[in-house]
Amino acid sequence: DTGVSQNPRHKITKRGQNVTFRCDPISEHNRLYWYRQTLGQGPEFLTYFQNEAQLEKSRLLSDRFSAERPKGSFSTLEIQRTEQGDSAMYLCASSFAETLAEAFFGQGTRLTVV
Amino acid sequence: AQSVTQPDIHITVSEGASLELRCNYSYGATPYLFWYVQSPGQGLQLLLKYFSGDTLVQGIKGFEAEFKRSQSSFNLRKPSVHWSDAAEYFCAVGAGASYDKVIFGPGTSLSVIP
Numbered sequence: 737d738t739g740v741s742q743n744p745r746h747k748i749t750k751r752g753q754n755v756t757f758r759c760d761p762i763s764e765h766n767r768l769y770w771y772r773q774t775l776g777q778g779p780e781f782l783t784y785f786q787n788e789a790q791l792e793k794s795r796l797l798s799d800r801f802s803a804e805r806p807k808g809s810f811s812t813l814e815i816q817r818t819e820q821g822d823s824a825m826y827l828c829a830s831s832f833a834e835t836l837a838e839a840f841f842g843q844g845t846r847l848t849v850v
Numbered sequence: 851a852q853s854v855t856q857p858d859i860h861i862t863v864s865e866g867a868s869l870e871l872r873c874n875y876s877y878g879a880t881p882y883l884f885w886y887v888q889s890p891g892q893g894l895q896l897l898l899k900y901f902s903g904d905t906l907v908q909g910i911k912g913f914e915a916e917f918k919r920s921q922s923s924f925n926l927r928k929p930s931v932h933w934s935d936a937a938e939y940f941c942a943v944g945a946g947a948s949y950d951k952v953i954f955g956p957g958t959s960l961s962v963i964p
Contacts, residue, residue, distance in 0.1 A: 778956050791950070827893070827894070839896070
């Protein structure tokens with residue numbers, strides 16, 4: 737197992753375009769998390785899934801953001817009509833339920849909106 | 851609401867010197883506390899965690915942290931810093947009814963002088 741994998745690693749997009757990121761968690765993990773990290777800040781919680789169910793969404797996740805985990809395996813995070821303020825590192829993590837401390841993070845997708 | 855503060859934005863130490871990174875948390879119940887490290891281009895890596903029991907917790911890479919409930923603190927220490935320890939360090943608290951997400955502090959950037 738190669739750990740949590742995120743693709744792409746970098747994405748540059750024009751304002752107003754839609755982007756989609758993918759996260760492949762560690763295969764046996766049933767929880768998957770999305771975080772956003774801006775320069776000089778700690779990661780901010782966005783949402784998480786247990787299997788295919790999205791259990792919580794942060795108020796940071798505006799209507800332009802949507803996340804899915806259709807088969808309880810990989811997950812996608814889509815941002816519609818990107819804005820410059822969306823520029824950030826988007827981190828994915830996975831874990832077993834109720835063993836949050838063992839969450840493993842991917843290397844992230846860095847989004848730049850120009 | 852749960853929150854984490856890290857008073858020091860940036861710390862510089864000489865290689866071989868001791869290190870202490872400060873962390874204060876705000877949480878009503880028994881906290882579930884973590885320290886993560888993030889090296890450039892790398893994902894977040896868990897250094898250590900505390901939930902209950904011995905208030906002095908040992909982690910990887912020679913790090914330890916001490917939970918002090920009276921001070922709402924969870925400071926990270928290392929007796930002798932190596933140049934490879936230069937990174938961003940995040941203190942975090944488990945949040946939610948079943949500790950199903952992690953709230954991160956803003957981070958402390960560590961520089962090591964050879």
